[in-house]
Amino acid sequence: QVQLVESGGGLVQPGGSLRLSCAASGFSFSRYTMSWYRQAPGKERELVAVISSIGDFTNYADSVKGRFTISRDNAKNTVYLQMNSLKPEDTAVYYCKAHNVPYAYWGQGTQVTVSS
Numbered sequence: 001q002v003q004l005v006e007s008g009g010g011l012v013q014p015g016g017s018l019r020l021s022c023a024a025s026g027f028s029f030s031r032y033t034m035s036w037y038r039q040a041p042g043k044e045r046e047l048v049a050v051i052s053s054i055g056d057f058t059n060y061a062d063s064v065k066g067r068f069t070i071s072r073d074n075a076k077n078t079v080y081l082q083m084n085s086l087k088p089e090d091t092a093v094y095y096c097k098a099h100n101v102p103y104a105y106w107g108q109g110t111q112v113t114v115s116s
Helices: none
Strands: 003-007 010-012 018-025 033-039 046-051 058-060 068-073 078-083 092-100 103-106 110-114
Touching: 003 092, 018 033, 018 092, 018 110, 033 068, 033 078, 046 068, 046 078, 058 068
Parallel strands: 010 110
Antiparallel strands: 003 018, 018 078, 033 046, 033 092, 046 058, 068 078, 092 103, 092 110
């Protein structure tokens, strides 16, 4: 069955870095656009970054441009989110999403907490 499993979250101090991973299985990963979303307590889920199926196009929310980098390895069926210069406002549950209309799959999320 379809699975998206996020990992790499945790507690980090402001200014620190984390690398999130999302391992996919059960579908043709290389045919899907992949995205990272996040949801902070009391807020709506928001798009953080997106990467095309072959990795030739990326886009970012203004709030993370220049700090976060999305990448993928289609040989490993994995998408990554490198997060640098983390801020307390980056604290959220981070989710990966696979989409290829009309299909969309979500992972279970990984918690990222930025605090001193």
